[in-house]
Amino acid sequence: MSSAVSKLNLDLDQIVQWCKANNLVLNSSKSKLMLFGPDKLSVRICLKQMLLLLPVRPTQRLPASQPVLVEDLAQNIPTVQAPRPTPAQQSMNEFVHSMRPLGPRRAEKIDEQLIKMVAKGHHPFSLVEEQEFKTFVSMLCPGYSLPTRKTLSESLLPKMYKREMDKAKAKVEAGQAICLTTDGWMSDNNESFIAVTAHYIGADTKLESTMLGCVEYAERHTAANLAQFLKDITREWNFENKITAVASDNAANITAAIKAADWAPNTVLRSHIKFLRSKCTGRNGRETTARVKQIVEYFKRSSQALAKLKEIQKQLDVPLLKLKQDDSLELHL
Known part of the structure; x- marks a missing residue:
């Protein structure tokens, strides 16, 4: 019973909000009844109530044996056409539907898409605080509440990063043999970076590539430091014993680092590469x-x-x- 009362109060509150939004005022002194239900049922009940309120004319007599039909008596009721709402006026059904809050699953999907848009488009977190963007989202989905800048950066983004990282690690760990490609470069701001990518055959027998990291590397680019860096990143991804080949440029430090890592060689592939190299260098x-x-x-x-x-x-x-x-x-x- 209490839940029914709460729902009824919520419906009445939404009706009041709809009336305020369309500049309408409810006059309680002139309101005789209020109906909730399907349109056809509401019309029949409304006709019966109007017949009870109509004055009976002295000349009007009905045989006692003849049943009174609501449809026959409704012909004597003067028809009053309600004014058509203006195009700017929103129907009550649309208003109540638009004000209804989204379900948690639907809101979560929109949050995920928002994070993807910010990450892939390199948009600032302050985007959710811009008034025009808020208005745009409200027009598309009035029931959705935008997350704050802090929620976006400290909660939603780390959760998606962890989820996507777990998926990537599971795919790489499923590979039976992995080839690495690595390279280092200096940015325009004189900052040193190193990138490492893993290549392997996936579960659907298709070639897959996963970037293991693209990090700023402030250490000296010695062979020992680079070898330790490569070992650490393969250990983090849990496939240090599956590496069959490493491709890089011919810099002396990275060449020595790959040899110092002491990964198991692939003699068949090595001989094939030597054969191709001899053909190209002849x-x-x-x-x-x-x-x-x-x-x-x-x-x-x-x-x-x-x-x-x-x-x-x-x-x-x-x-x-x-x-x-x-x-x-x-x-x-």
Whole structure:
């Protein structure tokens, strides 16, 4: 009983809010009754109540044996057409539905999408505090309450990061053999970074790639420090005994670091790479490489030739590819 009373009070409160939003006032002295229910049932009950309130004319007589039909008596009721609501006026059903708070699951999904938008679009956390963005979200979903900037950065984002990190670790741990690629570079602000990526065959027999980390590295780039860094990151992801190959540039420090890590080599792959290297570094290989460099340099120097190349690629309906100079990689096994 108490729950029914609470729901009824909530409905009455929403009706009052709808009336205020549409500049309407409820006059209790003129209100005879209030009906809740389907439209057809409400109309029939309303007709019966109106018949009881109508004055009986002296000349009107009905046979006692003849049943009184509500439809017959309703013909004597003067019809009053209610004024049509203006386009700006919101119906009560729409108003109550729009003011209804979202369920927890629906609100959680919107929170997740908001986090993805902020992270992938590199938007600031202060976006949720901008008034125009609040108005935009309110127009799309009035029942959704935007999280605060603090909730976004200290609660929602760490939860999603942990969930996605657990998924990535599970995928990498499922790989039977893993190849690493790593590289280091200096930013425009003179900050040193190192990135490590794992490549493996996934559960659906497709090649998968997962970035293990792209971190600012302030230590000296010695072979011992780099070897320890690679060991720490593979130990964190729990696959240090599954590494079969490591690809990097031919810098002396990273080459020595990979050898110092003492990962198990793959002799078959090593021999195949040596065979390809001997073919590419032979006389014919050096001539082919020199010709390719000349072609790339020609298109790099001439903007008209580059524009003609792009035009031909469009005519042939092939992807627009960019020419690159020789970027040698050395595979350490």
